[in-house]
Amino acid sequence: MSIELWTGCRVATMAAEAVQPYGLVEDAAIAVEGERIAWVGPHADLPQELADRCSQRHDCGGALITPGLIDCHTHLVYGGDRAHEFELRLNGASYEDIARAGGGIASTVAATRAASEQDLLAQSLPRLRALLAEGVTTLEIKSGYGLALEHERKCLRVVRALAQQEAVDVRPTFLGAHALPPEFAGQSDAYIAAVLEMLPALHAEGLVDAVDAFCERIAFSTAQTERVFAAAQALGLPVKLHAEQLSDMGGAQLAARYAALSCDHLEWLSEEGARAMAAAGSVAVLLPGAFYFLRETRLPPIALLREQGVAMAVSTDCNPGSSPCTSLLLMLNMACTLFRLTPQEALAGVTRHAAKALGLADRGVLAAGLRADFALWGVDSPAQLAYAIGANPHLQTVFKGQPR
Ligand code: DI6
């Protein structure tokens, strides 16, 4: 097979074992064969055999190349928006007032249920395109605003349709245990039983890659979460968890017992929880957009996560209630300013560690044999990606070896 060469670039490989910060290679070349990287390194070291097979050469004009960005935690498919509630709150209404008037998650569930599959696709596409415009090549999208079989199915079918419309890899997660739908008010155990019926049906339709739950006082208990995890395990599906966002429920320890891919949010994570995550190899997914938008004050225990060697990912949490955000670059900045991650940790959080959070070993790093998913940037140094607020220096994306 012929080779396409990308030259005239500096490459931040993000390889874990690299000596240089960011795995940075100056005056680099990337050799792409089909959908994979055949070779990456200093241009001067390019093996002659690969140079001989080159059918096309792309001069990058000095651009920085990073792995394609990975947004590993989104709720991007939903109906309507909550801008009006934002306005009400800033005019003095309390969250409870709004909830009593049918607002909050319930209003998004109502709007999502009322929307057709086509409507939902049309509403979700601009959000997806905003992420793609910043070099995203893989993202996860959760269900969880349908909360009934037909509506969860509709949302997951929209997730699949999004992946067919755009050159991006989309991983669907079933989040049936996100909130209690109105028809189950006061009967959360009965709703969990319904979730346990939805899961195998949706899985049989090939709509589910992983299973998530919202374990919180205002959502589901650890016992209820465990019922969902046991059902996922029985189907061979990996789990992840919205854990310790608003309180310490011990969700991280529970998730670790099920070898969770990730625990997400984690503002209230305990030392015991961090140790359990480290032992299980679960990734900590940090969501600075939700922390910012909810004006939280308690920081996730970053020093503890570092000390325990827990890999940290960074994601948008794109959703209408707590993080109406479609910029992963902004999350890089917020991970640094709000959570004090270094720019290198933040970039690893949207590449290598985000891939790990999705259980994907074939991307997130630029190395021979891995997918040729990468982004070109008009910046001098990788730190500039995290430094600028509201800039988009993205020049081009290559997805599975092809310019997008
Ligand atoms: N945690 C959150 O912050 C969001 N979901 C979740 O599990 C809130 C979702 C919403 O308000 O619509």
Ligand code: FE
């Ligand atoms: Fe979330």
